[in-house]
Amino acid sequence: MKLLVLPLFFLLVSTTASASRSSFLNPIHLLRQEYSSSEDHNNVANTTLDCVSWRLAVETNNIRNWEVIPDECQTYIGHYMLGHQYPSDCEYVAGLAYDYAKGVELVGDGKDAWVLDLDDTALSNAPYYYVDNSYWAKDYNKTEFVEWELKGEAPAVPGILDLYNKLLELEFKIVFITGKDETTLRNITEYNLKNVGYHNWEKLLLRDSTEASLTKLEYKSKKRALVVADGYRIWGNMGDQWSDLLGENPGNRTFKVPMPMFYLK
Template sequence: MKFAVFFLATFLVASQCHGGSFRSFPLEMPTGYGDGVSHDDVRCASWRLAVEAQNIFGFETIPEQCVDSTAAYIEGGQYQSDSKTVNQQVFFYASDLKIQDNDVVIFNVDGTVLSNIPYYSQHGYGSEKFNSTRYDEEFVNKGDAPALPETLKNYNKLLGLGVKIIFLTGRLTDKKAVTEANLRKAGFHTWEKLILKEPSNGQNTLEYKSTERGKLVQQGYRIIANVADQWSSLKGGNQGLRSFKLPNPLYFIE
């Protein structure tokens, strides 16, 4: 016997800017829905989907009732599986191209290449407001962030195709040495360029990365893929042939 269960999860975004609030209506479902599945688990899975699809954005923290569900998603294997699927598609796409000497794949760093899960697991999985000073002191400056395993596998496969790798990060230029050392320690042994942001650059992430991609195009590179965990790293000008969004339900960067 087949049982059809219908549920409605409606999310309204109240602001489009960084730090804006959002409103969400409770998930409505029949009594007894989903044996062993809590209403919060279902509702928070819907919330994560809305974040990844950019139907919810501009939030400073994840909903408090979604902390346990988010931790289970990150630590339970689904997060790595989702990351694997995206990275596989990057490689499959590149494999179908006739690779040229000027072809590059752009990777963001934090949350894309280097995992910042060790930091966020100690700070409520996104339920605490972001503190840039604390993030630098407890995470960036230590230089021991592990690789996202599926991204590292993809990185090595892309190098095998003859693709050049460019890392484009919002980290400031004073973090160049520690970032280079951390990348090598994590297994990323070679790259074409590592681009960091000048402290005097007042552009937001979308503007800054669009500008830097434009410079790469002017230098003669063909961007065959742009890979990141934030939409602001993927949208804007000079996106390249394809953009690939890795999962990240923990935070939003404008």
């Protein structure tokens, strides 16, 4: 997996329970990448990539198994993540999820579940992607990423904490399923969740040592199967990767949070 590193003007967000959309806003709202010339824009045979279309293809899973953002789209994706559009898109998805949730006729036996992924779904790793005042892609470094996770400083993804609170009001049981390591990251993950406002959940499932070799798709399917075997009905399932939403027992309805910076199988 390769990550986009975000630039200096990223605003580091606080980890208080009131983490908000404004924490992610910057004075950038780039809807389309800039072409080097009108010829680039008009010539369909030109090698210049339409980065808006590339992002759409990524989000719809039409481009799969990619390792790095194309060079010509790194600035565009950085502006997308740091500007108004990313938080707006997250809030829009959260709104659609809530509209669906309000219409679900819960059985009311304590087994009506809503599954949430953690990394870049409930909690944002955007501060980790910031480095070196530049846009560029780098190889995923597990050691560096775990060091970031152990800080417990990930803020809430825009719109998702509000959705979580509304789901609790509707009496859904929240099940968090994450690929974070059970042994080293459970305590700090619980701390991070509570610190930004996720105070209650039915289950918090992390990856144990026997599951280390599983792909994310296999792992998420396995964990959801355990939830269903325990008698829960998965009414909603939300994640930032397609591997969160495909496979066995995906739930009655799935919702994808935008994430064009990396692809996980």
